Amino acid sequence: MGLGTRRWRPVGGIVLAIVSVAGLVVVGAKQERQVPQVRLHAGKVWVASAAVGRLTLLDGASAEVAGSATVAAPGNDLRAAQQGATGYAVNHTENSVVRVDGATLRPSRPVAPLPGAGGRLAVFPTPRGLYTLDPRRGLLASTDPATLERNGPTYPMRARIAEGVPVVDTHGRLWAVDERTGDLVWFADGARHARAGAGTPGSRLAMAGDRPALLDPARGTADLLDPRTGAVEWSIPVDLRPGERLAVSDSPEGQRALVALPDRGRLLSCAPAAGSCAAVRLGGGPAELGAPVAVGGHAVVPDFSTGRAWIVDLDTRRVVAHPRLLDRPVRFELLARDGMVFYNDPGSERAGVIGLDGRVRPITKYDPGEVERGTADRQRAEGSPGPVPGDRAGELPAVSGPGGTRPRPDGSAAGTEVSIVVRPDSRGTVGEEFEFAVVADGAATVRAARWTFGAGGGASGTTVRHRWERPGTHPVRVAAELTTGRRAHAAxxxxxxxxxxxxxxxxxxxxxxxxxxxQPVRFGAEVTGRATAWAWTVTGPRGRVTGSDGPRFERTFDTPGSYLVHLRVSGPTGTDRRAERFTVTRDRTEVRCGDIIDTATVAVLTEDLTCPGEVALTVAASHVELDLNGHTITTQHAADHARGIVLAGNGRLTDIAVRNGSVTRFRTGLEMTDVAEVTVTDLGVTGPSAQTDRYAITGDRARDVRLSGVTVHGFQPFSFTGGSSAVFTESSLLGTTGKSLANCSTGSSCVIQRSTVNLYSIGCYHGEQEPDSSMVSVRESTVGIGNLGPFCRAASVTNSEISTLGSASAKHTDVVDNVISGNWALDLSFSFNVSGNLFKDSGMRALILFSGEGTITGNTFTGTRGYGMFISPEAVNPIGPVEISRNEFLGNGTPGEDGPGPDGLRVEAVHPDSLITVSDNRTRGNVRYGINAEPGSVVDGGGNVSTGDPAGCRGVRCR
Structure with missing residues (x-):
């Protein structure tokens, strides 16, 4: 990922150093007056011990408890904040704050500076005072740091602020972003200030020296702000994806910014002085990563899903240790103070100190027997029947569908607060033992849990083990009680x-x-089931190269080229085979503007390039890896024909990789012609923002192109033609204003999966009026598409969150198992299959049918202001055959003649030759009719049921 040719530079001695304020807040280094009772040497930190209601002072030098103070009842939801030697206990259960004197360890009385904060009270200590914030209501109070009493009025921030978003700068200004609008809001000198539209919803704030920095994933930018006016001083492009979770922190010693990306399992280390960012992989994929901390040229990244930490050498960009801190998944705290790194589990007795070599020195904050004795005493006093009152085996709710959860009778939402971690894997054999742990997704921790394993029984505890004695797919469900008192479920x-x-x-x-x-190459495999025999074969351009009969082996290849490794494993009951291609290349070669890479190699950028020619770089050979090394390729004069990276040569090229950087300002950022087996990873491409005849990424006769972690901004993000095949994974395809287009035509195939798509149209435009043989498919993605599939043979969108899908006009369209919301109605034509979707909260009508044939079955239409589904002929042609069956129409419609429609299903007078069959649908609570069909417009297939619809049904019989 590149930072652009305009690099961040020191401003008045300030360098980029991003600080996250989330959960535990440690601000400043003010030293208070010391008294003999406690030695306040460096390396001490206050942490919360919620189970016993204490604030605990940890000594990093001795790895011991230096002191503690009781600040709340056991089990209250506590956070710790610190200013100098003074600790502050923030009690989310009671919405109160307690101050603990760092010299005497004496706690103050609890004070509620903002009554009614609803369990989200936040405290920000500064050398000049103490801020208390109710982020839900957007209320801010300035509080005396000694007495905790308000020393002024309560100020309305007039913004809804996400937890963990506010930051405080060195001058005591508090900064925040409205999570609904992206407006920047800050409080300084007793007054509120704001800048509308500074960011977009989901933006994050951090500190860069004494200046706030605004990170905007939707725009892919990081803005350095003037601390007095909030205006942008510098702006740089950053590979942040819309909706992507960020965990941000700082590295002041190395003058780097650190950003953990949980959805990609990576750490970004950005060096502003060098104008570049480097990505470090943390494991094999997505992980529940928290905000990194930096000490001694290293970054320490918490991994909540495993109870471990990743220790990364920031100079060499490699993982040096991966120590286990806790024996179960938990959202522990990780913080640095005075050159030491501490970890803390607020819900248990476990804490400790982490060395940069991976050595862990545990600290037991209190006797765990205290909790057991206290819990037993409270249960006897209260008559509590067990750890999770009210839950019985076999009565847990089912897993919700894609994109959301359905509310339970108690008003909570299934699946929104806890998740299940399975070890060693979610697949095994009969008799094999599995370990299950329940992890809280928010700041709270899990107090108790009850498990069910289908017909296989149940268990209690936050971490349990189970084995099955019969094969099959077995459901696992957990009901958990959190330290906040809430109940949550997962499956x-x-x-x-x-x-x-x-x-x-x-x-x-x-x-x-x-x-x-x-250099040696190591071979291995992940195998499920019992394998008794292994047979490896490696072949190259001239035939067999080597082989092995062991589960792992190693080989050194002296000749560059493309090789194929093949494995056959055998067991008592069968055999399995698998093959994979890999490429051996020469040593790395540094490349510059205008270079043509015409031999197999690893080509590397060592700096940002601003290239004046028609083509910045050309790959004209097979078996080439082009590593942008976090740099950007750009041009000062973006002519109509200017291209960034071109993959083309004499004849077909194969096995090419392009990765880790950005290409900007070219009419075409990446052009591929007559290539195969191309891998593009972690690449940002910015194309023209207005309509041209050029696309940001193009492929002609480009087979087996795989693009992962790619971010494309531009009016026309991509075009694949001439029988190309491309798969986008975990990417962002973002059109600009107007009718932004993406194209997949002349026998091509384009698949987008686990990505974010925001386009006016993605279709198969080829200059003819009839559909060609191309297809487009969108899977498991966040989707905003105005027109899906024009001129395509087939188009589909499945298992996705859809905010906009206006028209589906391929020759055949599948819309299956999605959650569809927003004001645009889905307009169907030609042939279609619409099944298993949830249409909810549409502003007008959820689905409109003017023509075509197909099935609309198994969907739910709910909360639409107009008709849930509307059928009307656009012309004189007949509609059908169309089957409308097994759908639910729930709570649709708006009263009044001028409203957009009051019925669940409305069928107007259609052509007499139309064939529309309506059967086995369920309607409930619609404003007027559940089903309202003009007489003779549909065939009554029977089995329709209406409940609570004032007018019942018309045109079909409903029970």
Whole structure:
């Protein structure tokens, strides 16, 4: 990921140093007067011990408890904040604050500076005072740091502020972003200030020295702000994806900014002085990462899903240690103070100090027996029947569908607060033991949990073990009680194979990721089931190169080229095979503007490039890896024909990789012609923002192109033609204003999965009026598309969150298992299958049918202001055959003649030759009719049921 040619530079001695304020807040280094009772040497930090209601002072030098103070009743939801040696206990259960004197360890009385904060009270200590904030209501109070009493009025911030977003600068100004609008709001000198539209919803604030920095994933920018006016001083492009979670922190010693990306399992280390960012992989994929801390040229990143921490050397950009801190998944706290790194589990007795070599020195904050004795005493006093009152095995709710959860009778939402971690994997064999842990998704921790394993029984505890004695897919459900008193639920599935099931190869492992000539390559595999025999074969351009009969082996390749590794595993009941291609390249080659890479190599950028020519870089050979190394390629004169990276040569090129950087300002950022087996990863491409005849990414006769972690901004993000095949994964495809287009035509196939798509149209434009043989598919993504599939043979969108889907006009369209909301109605035509979707809260009508044929079955239409579904002929042509069956129409319509419609399903007078069958639908609580069909317009297939619709049904019979 590149930072652009305009690099961040020191401003008045200030460098980028991003500080996250989330959960535990440690601000400043003010030293208070010391008294003999406690030695206040460096390396001490206050942490919360919620289970016993204490604030605990940890000594990093001795790895011992230096003192503690009781600040609340056991089990209250506590946070710790610190200013100098003084600790502050923030009690979310009671909405109060307690001050603990760092010299005497004496707690003050609890004070509620903002009554009614609703469990979200936040405290920000500064050397000049203490801020208390109610982020839900947007109320701010200035508080005396000694007495905790308000020393002025309560100020309305007039913004809804997400938890953990506010930051405080060195001058005592408090900054925040309205999570609904992206407006910037700050409080300084007793007054509120604001800048509308500074960011977009989901933006984050951090501190860069004494200046706030605004990180905007939707725009892909980071803005350095003037601390007096909030105006932008510098802005740089950053590879942040819309809706992506960020965990931000700082590295003042190395003058770097650190951003953990949980959805990608990566740490971004950005060096503003060098104008570049480097990505470090933390494990094999997504992980529940928290905000990093930086000490001694290293970053320490918490991994809540495993109870471990990642320690990264920021100079060499490699993981040096991965120590286990806790024996179960938990959202522990990680903080740095006086050159030391501490960890703390607020819900248990466990804490400790982490060395940069991975050595962990645990600290027991209190005797865990205290909690057990206290819990037993309270249960006896209260008559509590068990750890999770009210939950009985077999009565847990089912897993919700894509994109959301359905409310339970108690008003809470299933699946929104806890999740399940399965070890060693979610697939195993009969008799194999699995470990299950429940993890809280928010700041709270899990106090108790009850599990059910389908027909396999149940268990209690936050971490449990279970094995199945029969094969199959088994449901796992957990009901958890959080330290906040709330109850939450989660569900998972485990696949159990029979002991005599044949072995299955899940994945081949070829390491390292870049294979260089003369360096050893290691081979291994992940195999499920019992394998008794292994047979490896590696072939190259001239035939067989090597082989092995062991589960792992190693080989050094002296000749660059493309190789194929093949594995066959055998067991008592069967055999499985799998193959994978890899490329051995020469040593790395540095490239500059205008270079043509015409031999197999690893080509690397060592700096940002501003290229004046028609083409910045050309790859004209097979087996090439082009590593932008976090840099940006741009041009000062973006002519109509200017291209950034071109992959083309004499004949077809194969096995090319482009990764880790940005291409900006070119008419075409990446152009591929007559290529195959192309991998594009972690690349940002910015194309023209207005309509041209050029696309940001193009492929002609480009087969097996795989794009992962790609961010494309532009009026026309991509075009694949000439029988190309492309798959986008975990990418952002963002059109600009107007009718932004993406194209996949002349026999091509384009698949978008687990990505964010925001386009006016994605279709198969080829200059003819009839559909060609191309297809587009969107899966498991966040979708905003005005027109899906024009001129395509087939188009589909499945298992996605859809805010906009205006028209589906491919020759055949599948819209399956999505959550569809927003004001635009889905307009169907030609042939279609619409099934298993949730249409909710549409501003007008959820689905409109003017023509075409197909099935509309198994959907739910709810909360639409107009008709849930509307059928009317656009012309004189007949509609159908159309089957409308097994749908639910719930609570749709607006009263009054001028409203957009009052019925669940409305069918107007259609052509007499139309064939529309309505059967087995359920309607409830619509404003007028559940089903309202003009007489003779539909065929009554029977089985329709209406409940609570004032006018019942018309045109069909409803029970």
């Amino acid at each position: 998972a599935e485990v696949v159990v194979d029979a002991p005599d099931a044949p072995p299955r190869i899940d994945r081949l492992l070829v390491r390292p990721e870049t294979q260089l000539a003369g």
